[in-house]
Amino acid sequence: MSRLPNLGPRGEGWFAAQLILFALIAYGGLPGGAWSGWLRAVTIAVGALLMAGGGLLAVRGVVDLRENLTPFPAPLPNGRLVSSGSYGLVRHPIYSGLIAGALGWGLATASPLSLAGAVLLAVFFDLKSRREEVWLSERYPDYPLYRKQTRKLIPWVY
Numbered sequence: 001m002s003r004l005p006n007l008g009p010r011g012e013g014w015f016a017a018q019l020i021l022f023a024l025i026a027y028g029g030l031p032g033g034a035w036s037g038w039l040r041a042v043t044i045a046v047g048a049l050l051m052a053g054g055g056l057l058a059v060r061g062v063v064d065l066r067e068n069l070t071p072f073p074a075p076l077p078n079g080r081l082v083s084s085g086s087y088g089l090v091r092h093p094i095y096s097g098l099i100a101g102a103l104g105w106g107l108a109t110a111s112p113l114s115l116a117g118a119v120l121l122a123v124f125f126d127l128k129s130r131r132e133e134v135w136l137s138e139r140y141p142d143y144p145l146y147r148k149q150t151r152k153l154i155p156w157v158y
Contacts, residue, residue, distance in 0.1 A: 004131040011073035011135075014128045021124055025102045025117035033110030040110055047108025050100045058097025060086040065094075073132035081140040089155050091133075091146070095125040096153045126153065 007013025033040055062069055064085035070076050086093035099122045106114035129152060136143045152158055 004127060004134075006074075006131070008072075009074070010070070011128075011131060014073050014131065015071045018121075018124065018128070021117060021121050022102075025105060025114045025121065028113030028115075028117055029105050029109030029111040031111075034112050035110050043107040043110060047104040047106070050104025051108065052104075054097040054100025054102075054104060056097070057086060057089075057100065058094045061093035061097060073128055074135045075139045079139075081136070081142055081146065083142075083146045083150070088150065091150050091152050092125065092129050095129060096155075099125060099153065122153075129153070 005013075007017075035043070064087055065082055068076060068079040068082055070079075090096050099118065102118035102121050103115070105111075106116075106118050133143070133147065137147070140146075
């Protein structure tokens, strides 16, 4: 049992909050860069790599889920546990990719607000995934073993 709220029968409130965070991160990068010069050149390059890599990981997560894809944290009633492909790397590759992309956006746009939003997004996805994993454990008997064998958000680290 999780102490985190469901925020709706399928976790709809979690999804709504996530959209608000995305808007904050996107908006934060629009006004212009907070730094310039060689540092800006480096952060543009690193940011572009993070956005590309994060985008690839998130898209691969969507492709690997196929018919199991839902924007809400509660699994679909007729879904199946996916533990291969990107889900063999991390348990939440879509979240990981979105976090990397948000961090990349903040670096590429030299936006302290977007970078703070990316950190907030990482904390948010950690909490959302905790709520989600309670539902996944209830739905799929093999989930606890998969959880022990596969990192949550950062390959080989966390």
